[in-house]
Amino acid sequence: MLAHDEREVEGEGLVRPSAAKGLGSEDNPSPGGSPARTRKIRQRKLLVSLAGLALIVAIIIIATVVTLRKSRLGDSGAANRADGAIVTASGDLLKLWGGNGDKITTDNGTTFEYRNPLGGTWVAVPFNDTAKPQADSPPLNQPWDYSNRRILGVNLGGWLVLEPFITPYLFEPFSSHDADGKPSTVVDEWTLSTALGDKLASTLEDHYRTFITEEDFMQIAAAGLNWVRLPVGWWMIETWDGEPFLEGVSFKYFLKALQWARKYGLRVNLDLHAVPGSQNGYNHSGKLGSINFLIGLMGVANAQRTLNYIRTLTQFISQPQYVNVVPMFSVLNEALTQKIGVQQMRSFYLEVYQMMRGITGYGAGKGPMMIIHDGFQGTGAGHTGWGGYLKGADRIGLDTHTYFAFDKQSNDSLGYNSFKPCTYWAKGFNQTNTDFGFNFAGEYSLAVNDCGLWLNNVGVGSRYDGTYPNTSGPDTKNFPKVGSCDPWEDYRTWNADMKKSIADLAATSQDAMQNSFFWTWKISRSVRTPDVKPNPLWDYQLGLQQGWIRPDARGSVGACGVIAAQQGATAPVQPWAGRFSDWQTGAGSDAPRTIDPGQLALYGQWPPTQILVQPGGNGAYPDVNNLPQYTPTGTPVILKPDPPSPRDSPATASVGPGSGWANDADRAGWYVPIKDCHYPDPWAAGGLPAPTAPFCAGTAPQPAKTSPPRPRRR
Template structure:
């Protein structure tokens, strides 16, 4: 049986005309943190009215006996839904409490003031023997039917009023009727994109200018930055929201079951179902096999092939005829676009993890990267995520000196972070970059979109030791909390990769910390290779991962699989790296055993049978259920410029949807690992900010102070090169907007805590430094600094950021 089909987002380049709308009754949000506005009202259809008459505003399902969705005028609460039927009920707020609860009913309780609600919930909250809602019966008894003559008079009056309103309102845009979320911030009308081409009023005209729609659900038209449009496809009740005049409005929702951006995402209760945008702003060969043109394939041959972004940048810079280093920006523009964000929400996903390198902030000395440009596209990612209701996990994927020596760290080679003679200086510099990013994303304009910060991707704990990694994590934690401030929701959730130490090694650490979690990357493909088919591996994720995730969730706190894939072997173009071969075929340069077989059956997805696709999908469902909170690696794999197709299909979520081997609704995974039940919250170790949120025991904080006493492969810290915090701090810019009113939009200063005035770590003029990527076995300079053989004579005291006060 073939897997489910995937309906992609369709778009067309044509510019469709906007249709009239009723003007907003609520003010534009003056502040992105404002949480409520008066509800919008809108007319409803009623079949008893004469042609041309205005429709009553509060009948809906209660009278028309239609349902079960909420009426579009129910605007001021957080129970936000797209328009489905003008007859739908608008009285959710009148419902009684859920059975067994003292809390008022809410949008997910399924009770409707509607006698024709879902059969399974039609009697929820009703007394035995009643044939309709007690609220509905009460209303019908209280409000008797009006006399016929009064009704006719009312119809005439309403008709006249409507006619006048139509004359006054000629030229207004579409009233699109999607209810506003709780923050609602302003009316769900306005500009749909930042293309800046809204119709301008004629100077001689007497009618207002047309404004484009700013929100919509399944089937609505979306206008993108360049003015092109596409039809939004979201079968899960999600809706987009974008108004250029109110660009920090967080009214969008990815799916009906995911909190809107202006609502609280309850970690441990709400499930993270996300994808990585791997290879976009931090390139690596496996993800960016092709873009414009193929990034790594173009420079894979020759005596000095491009194997990481460092060598890719060098090769591009030398290739002036081919576009030079600006080819990277061409890649940023085209590899991931707004359409991808729309499709991600439509796929039932609610988070994106976005890897970036430190060169998004700055470069130094001979670092060849395209500096600062990727930050511009990260700002676009924030805009697009906000527009489609997606949350972002900002992942610092590459650090100076390399935290693991792998190609995705920026430079393939050795580990120079917390290791070797430049290990301490590289860590100082990395902490500065964490601080700069934390200050930006903690600003109120961005904190509800960029809600999580993965501070270091895959640090090589076995190389430099868990103790020094924990010291670094604690210092980073203090820096981030100082940037964001203490309080409900201030500053992002902080994700610590377990450093290949195992989840259990972190139990007992960071107890009482504010919103911290563990990140783990469970891959099956890089170990022993097997020819077993997917049908024999379906339960492997449940057996290998489910219990460990549960234990960590209950003993440490939030535990998320930041990366995983469908690969059960290492077949695929550049999966191990450029020119490194594959274990499965026995060609891996690092060893790994004899040849198991050919990779062709695993990579040529065009030959996969419906049965095989179904088995892969079952493997995906088992993985999702076992991991519970996860980010798949990755959303998209580019086509090979040689074969014209994806050569690593098990790593592409998008391709899996298109080909039918990835579930179109990730909620289908629930129960796949039965009888191992997933963690059922709440997170006992999770804090929520505010008083008591940062109560780590002194025994822990004193034992893991910064800096370390010594660095692996180098010795005592005081004998090693270090930087001094006297440099001018780098701040990150906010986005720009094309609308003329954008000059009044506050995009933030890039610095959330104005009291954080410490300088940036920079070299000491009188000291000697090695290359940040120097071989860890190299000896440090001697003497380190002119005129003094002792570091203490010239280096300032170590900066230890104190824990924020409650």
């Protein structure tokens, strides 16, 4: 028999019985009453006793249910129900998990309907990993089978790292007229941050808050997609003097992204999209212009700072609270390997690998899979490919970005374009899966030419219509006009046949590459064309709404064979029929992996033995040890989140949000400038002559043990 303490259920909507009754009441009659009245009193007392017994039994049952529910959901201060709902103190009924047709209440109080006809589920319990995006997709708390399951993903580009062609509305107030040929001075997040001045914080936080919302994550799952790729910049962690970016604020929305991904069962590929010095000189690296990462006089120093940020992010996402949600970490986006150097990049990636696995350990579930970008060297093996690189290493994947838009411009038919992914890409991805390991497309789009607003940078025209680099000075010799961009930009004119061909292209792209992330989920509106969104072939959400992307991405399986049959072509040998080795996916033992000794001999020197003076140049600095470097004696920056608030979820978490630092044994210092040392501009040091002796009078930076790191930012 269960013992029961009424205190367990106080405050849960039950009234505790009074311990005393007034004298002369029916329950305590005065002596000397009539026999009939006495019988009635006894009957009433019997009924009251039975009712009391029933009440006690009910209280026991309710208390047991409440206790069990609290053990699962945490003490929320609200009455919990067995149907996945709670009753708040104000009497509102809020569900904590469910499926298609449910009403979702967001953290700002707005509501929307969970529309997912694909059998997906949502779970609003903090740090609960049981949601799944579709009925046939494993929940987050089950491992992903990289050999047999397909990643059907989408990027959240332009959200936490800005790009003018994705969010033109932010840049248009500062842009000059394209037709006058005068380039705008606001061309990237660096110059936009400077131009916004004291409006930077309010402008960007409003963008973070509104551009991507919880409903977007629901829609992604409902579209048959199962992963998202989330680009972030280093300024989410910290900035140094002279860097104008908004420091730290995007971390708040990074946490929301992980919360929403968890809620709707989506896995996250975290992508470090921008690093100090710029790894490619593109506007989406934070600063348009020259490359100063691992090249030029400050190349090693900028790479050391980048190691700081990779380390902090690895520590954060390797915590038990996040490891299921973020199983993949793309450590550096689109480094231009052909300009920085193959040897240099491969040495850097080996250094990153050793640092990461020193934090996470080895084997599936021990931190994320480490993803490296192919540096635009392409898929496949050979001296320009990645076959055999770090063979035996624990969980390294290769990211390839596949775009037709930046190839030679053409007027190929829509039908021919729809089959191109099958003939251009399928073989290479299959070969890389065999020669290297897990290979996927981290970016692709449906654009078959470079038409679009600012696709080639702010104020720059298109090769396709002969306006490149601008209308007042087009380079028609090298980029002759192929056609008009108007039909490609105004989707209101697209007929059913054109939409079908584009939908076929989307399906064959996903099928040929097998694992892929579309670039990007959405494009903002432009003040120049308020009635039509710009760059439609880069907008997955718009494609779903307008019908040139089919509503369930899972239907892309086998698309190459279907389109081949329709066109009388030969389908490629596809999909890949192999299975990845245990060391490639982390299966089997969690013991340290053995890397091919030949690879360690080739790339084990850090810093690399040579650093090029100029991007793509033949000259190298004679002695890397003389180049400016930072010293690892600082205190690491830790990303420490606040606990989820009741606005995030009405259920209180049974576990905390984590300290931000998964491995307390990692006590190495943080790369910081050497005291009293005056460094060259880290953004403009390419081509500068090297010192003839170790920089700053021979203060050679060596790894130093420090006290356990303390949080510097929430």
